[in-house]
Amino acid sequence: MKSTACYTLLLLLFTGIQSCTEDKYAGPLSPEASMATFDMHEDFEVQLFAAEPHIKDPVDLVFDEAGTAYAIEMPDYPYKPEEGQGKGVIKKLLDEDGDGQIDAAVIFAEGIADATSLMPWKGGLLVTAAPYIYYMKDEDGDGVADNKEILFSGFFENNSEAQITNLRLGVDNWIYAANNGQRSDVKFRNSADTGALSLQGMDFRFRLDKELYEKESGTAQFGQTFDDWGNKLFTQNTLHIQQAVIPGRYLERHGHLSSKSVNQNISDHDLEMFQMTPPPYWRAERTRRRNKQYQEQELDRVEYAEDHFTGASGGTIYDGSGFPEEFYGDLFTGDVAGNLVHRDRLVLDKNSPILVAHRPAEETEKEFLASTDPWFRPVGFTVGPDGFLYLVDFYRQHIETPVSIPDDLKEEMDFMNGENHGRIYRLVPKSSPRPDEVIPDFSQMDAADLVAQLAHENGWNRTTAQRLILENPKQEYIPHLSELAGKDDPKAQVLALHLLKSLDALRAGMVAGALASDHWGLVKNALILAEDFPELKEEISSKTADETPIVALQAILSLGNYEGNLAVEKLAAALIDKGSNKWFRTAILSSNAGSGVEILEALKENHDFFASTEGWKNDYIKEVSHIMGARGEEESVDAYVNLLSSLEEDNMNHWKNIGLEHLKAGLEKSSKRHSEKLALILNKLEKINDYAGFPLQELMANR
Template sequence: MKGNVTHTLFAVLLIGLYSCKEDKYAEALSPEESIATFNIHENFEVKLFAAEPHIQDPVNLVFDEKGIAYAVEMPDYPYKPEEGKGKGVIKRLDDTDGDGVIDASTVYAEGLADATNLMPWKGGLLVTAAPHIYYLKDDDGDGVADSKTSVFTGFFENNSEAQITNLRLGIDNWIYAANNGQRSDVTFKDAPGEGPLQLRGADFRFRLDKGLFEKESGTAQFGQTFDDWGNKFFTQNTLHIQQTVIPNRYLERHGHLSSNSVNQNISDHELEMFQITPPPYWRAERTRRRNIQYQEQELNRVEYAEDHFTGASGGTVYDGGDFPEGFNGNIFTGEVAGNLVHRDVLAEDKESPTLIAKRASEELDKEFLASTDPWFRPVGFTVGPDGALFLVDFYRQHIETPVSIPDDLKEEMDFMHGMDRGRIYRIVPKSGVSETKVQDFSSLDSKTLVSHLAHKNGWWRTTAQRIILENPKAEYIPLLKDLLSNENPNAQLHALYLLESMGALEQGMVEEALESDNYGVRKNALMLAENFPKLKEKIAEKINDESPIVSLQAILSLGNYEDDFTINQLAKALIEKGENKWFRLGILSSNAGSGEAILKVLDEKYNFSGTEISWKEDYLKEVNHILEGKGIRAKAE
């Protein structure tokens, strides 16, 4: 009897071990079942917008000027497609019965390699698909793109997790793209004589309305977003929210700074997150092995398999205007490894020219949204015309580059399992969102179109901005001038930048904006003031602005000049603000703030050489580096 019991127990254990091996990785859930696993903020709910078979492997969603939804599918991930054999698809998504759920789809374009992101432009779509940024357009109105033009080419293309992506139209009328700091030699089809732009450790921006393209600060990976005032934030795997503090155009004025890195991790809660799914077997096992290795090598290093950001993606500012008070301007970031959505509340740092990203008081020990479905992969977000926050769920069993997983663990993994699935959700407050029907922006009369620049929803504002940029008309100018007196600071900024784009911006308009009660308007007015030399003293006055962000911008804008007035103003600013590295760097980025003349003023007026200052050595070291770069013998002591 005892032998039979032992035999039975052994059989049960054997079956259990076999079952554990077979069930290491969960299987997919239906969209409805997956939604049921969501633990979301009590004031919100999640509604299905699109799912298979109408969408598979989605990584991005946009709405054109008619309110039509287009999505990018990336079925090649995580493998590099053979040249000319990409499987990427762009789909038009339609809700034919008006119930809020997509029930029809049309292939707008296919055969794209590594397509990751879209932006509507002139009736077509700009598409990032390394090594290109394409322009696709449906010329005959059948819903399928007829033409495909490579606008830019030469971007890095050897890692699908670190390629050109995240097209964003900024308040300043530039289109920004994330490049992850990759080395690239980029050419523009409309400027073949200019030669390639060498991207190194930088992102990218361009203006198709002006034929301009250049490097931009930051090393955004998959997630790049802007607040209402043009502050840029980006996502990079473990660092879920960073800010670029100084635009690249200032950093390259003399070209001799020792470093152009201006990335600031603005999170006050570092890498901590609160997932409610256990880590997958491969991740837990890989981490266990690595930690053993670190201990054997006596390294002061620990790797975490859970509860720490490792797959942050798609950070997006919510500016839809329909969420409850306190949510507008928050940044929502997906965590594909943790199966969750994290929310950051931005606050000004009173001591430094950066913002601070904080957890909301009700989310100190939990996330805005977390799921127990290990297939839930929130890769990105889009604010829709209706004010909802659309969440793009790649929905795969595994999401990781195979090259980083040990071979024996990969034997049990199918990286393509789930490539026939994908979901897009609408996150909405339980109180509801606006249901205003979108008219075709390209056919609106001028007065109505310009009025949308004051809309509460950022999608409406940005779409109106884009249509005006694409086809500027003289009749817009008086309407935009009238908008300058609108109480909405978003409208004021759009009006200022659009007038500037049409050559209709006047000095008096900028002077008035410099005195705005809104720090974001003052900050951008300083940049526009750079076009008016007579405003130099007005710019200098803002060095003492109550907002450190405005103060830094004043230093950067004034640094375009090199006269005695500028040198004296920057010397004074250095003494008063030099303890902060960003103010020092802003001053050093200019010729006036890094030459022999400012050293003389510093000694004559402030006894700089004879005064004990904690940061003095760092400043003088950088000045010497800059002078040597210019071929001038170092004299800073």
């Protein structure tokens, strides 16, 4: 009977007729069997760190200052649990026999809905679990959280694939969280006496040591990471690596930019990946149907079911000490649909103020790691105290939101199949499979020793020391930080300078010294810190012409905090030199000095800007016109119209038509807030009624 059934099954598979879910979807493998399916970089191997029953459905892993591992489980995925019915668990993972593999676990907290990420803080853990960010701490030493405090509330919570997640401590001492650009009304400690922070199209950042929080640029989804110099990179399904080119605080200066999207896909190989698993039946069939529909509708569109990023997740820059030196700074990203780990090497773009991600030479036709196990779901990574890279494997049969799959295909899919599985792996070079260094005891360090950790070769040590100094600021740190800030160690200098600022001990001379460095990353951060010292304005302005584009961009952003002739003229010169690049234009336009009549007058008088009409100039005038209209300031609008009227006759109509059209759009935006101002401004504009191409009658009708 059994053999007959097997023969029938083989026959059906051979003929291409699939009659049951067992045919279409493979079953799970043991951790050892799954590891055997890994095809990875020839110089590396994978070690099992944790698996069921000690861990299930893991989505994040962190190590506290004692080197203790905490993991978060998300068994509710992909469904939204009912109020108070969350099954999320945070576990303290224990290696009791010291063999490098977890053999016990303590439940630190449970019953959490949609818990997605962790970060150690003040002896406890910060936890993202939409709509909240919690602080949890074990007060009595039994390994279980006794304290559960809501720090922030109001985050979007209606889709587990688009919720607050990915807590990361930046080099600037801010804690960053991915919000996927979702609309949220965020409140701190549920305070009734302060208004909510409205988030839309942006991410989030906060400082608990200063009780500050604000919008941040970028729309990170399943991963965000920072390099040693504070550049933010993030992951989103199909776009496995993007950069938030301009920080959010600059985009908010005058609040009138027509767009605050500063996301840049920095991959030079687009969506291509090399997976070893065929697409699951549901994905292949859904793609077939969609492509058929596109063809029927004569759309120039194609969907891919395989070999293209669709489930990119967990992008993490490797800043550890356990890999060979050439891997430092590489970015590792999982693709949960392709069952693989992709690696990017990051380099400076010589012509634009961004990074570029490209495949290393040995991975132009393969991935750093790929598996033939379709249950392998690499959702995230972390660098451990040993300097190695840890990989979090959610390990499920299916990983997709059910709302994206046709109903008939869902009928034979069990989205919870695998909820009792989960693995965490350690990726190590074959040359040094176990760490030699003992984890330092941070609790016994004096000020000198703790500050010295900021110069450690392993990123976990540096970040842990930075966090501990932030958590418990002391005056005795200052002399040691000041000494470190003057050493020739750019990574350590950046951390020391930002911590000195946090301790109100940063001085202009320290920043000036860093500005004189020949290391672009240190100079970039020194420019940010120089914004607090008006006496360094000249030094900032001199860097707007720096030969390294990413430094010049930061100088333009920093100079934009000032107004006056120096700022206006330097920004005008920068626009002429670099205005063909949209990021430089946006940086200039984000400032008051770079978006007012004064810079236009400087462009006219000193740079002959309006004598030609190339495309990028049109883009700048469109945006500056919109900004001035949106400001709704009668005097500025009047001065702008007079400037347009004074242009040489050959190009006058061109610039008037573009400028006034977008001024109108900005005025209409302004009228939503200041309707009484609009009437006054429009009356002023009546004198331009004779200008060809300007629809004054239509504009007047909108009063």
